[in-house]
Amino acid sequence: MFKIALTAGHYRYTAGKRCLKKLDPNETREWVLNNRIANKVEELLAEYEGYSLLRTDDRNGEKEITMEERVAAANNFGAELYISIHHNAGIMGGKGGGIVAYVYGKTKNPVTLEWQKDLYDALIKHTGLKGNRATPLASSNLYECRATAMPAVLLELGFMDSATDVPVILSEEYANSCAAAITEVIVKRAGLTKKPAVQSDTLYRVQVGAFRVKKNAENLAQELKSKGYSAIVREEQK
Ligand SMILES: [Zn+2]
Structure with missing residues (x-):
């Protein structure tokens, strides 16, 4: 059972963290934006088995919920992977940007880098969104990457103040693509398997005899009818 800790950065009322008004x-x-993608990852993973997930x-x-609380929860859970979903800022209305994946700068764990x-x-x-x-x-001293006891990756999924990124990151299609990418990697690396399909249109008929x-x-x-079963007599040529 592969244990995943997933977190959508910040909360609804975090000051400042938002797309540039212009x-x-x-x-x-x-x-x-963070939560939309985290929810979609959960939905896609629900088709698989072999894991447990903690938001x-x-x-x-x-x-x-503070970063300290989030990290402590992941550590207590015994997660084998921590993914934190964020969106970036720092371009101030300029162009470019793109996705950046952070790990703790001093990590010696090759699995984290993988x-x-x-x-x-x-x-x-x-x-x-290159x-x-x-x-x-990138590597950094980010608390969520540093204090987690398991491989941890903080994803900055585009810039909220980039003229290039904003129209992209606002779209539902982009959120779907991000979730598909994250799910694909988890499924592959953690060896998850698809849940078996429910065979609701298959019938199993009982034959009881021929005379x-x-x-x-x-x-x-x-x-048989007197006992409540349905039964028909069907003629058959040998
Ligand atoms: Zn953030």
Whole structure:
């Protein structure tokens, strides 16, 4: 059973974290974008088995859960992977940007670096939001990556103040593609298997006998009907 900790960065009322007004008149909040993708990852993973997943945030975004609380929950859960979903800022209305995947700068765990690269590669393959970052496979002293006891990757899924990224990251299609990419990597690396399809249109019929004398067949059918079963006599040529 592979254990995953998943978190959508921030919460509904985090100050500041939102799309630049001149690029998005609605000033969509970062949490909304983060949570949409986290929810979609959960939905896609629900088709698979072989894992358990803990959301360390509040899916409704109403309650502020600190980074310390999120990390502690993931550590207590014994997660084998921590994914934190965010959206970036820092371009101030300029162009470019793109996806960046962060790990803790001093990590010595090669598995962490494999998750980072696989997630980044899949995200670029599915979304095309490559951007212009010099180091899209980035390392940093981010608390969520540093204090987690398991491989942890913090994904910055585009810039909320980039004229290039904003129209893309607001779209439902982009969120779907990000979720598909993240799910694809988890399924592959954790070896998850698809849940068996429910065979609701298959019938299993019971045959109870065949007679050369028609009356004997009718008698048996009558007996079965008297016990509440459905029974028919069907003629067959040998
Ligand atoms: Zn963030």
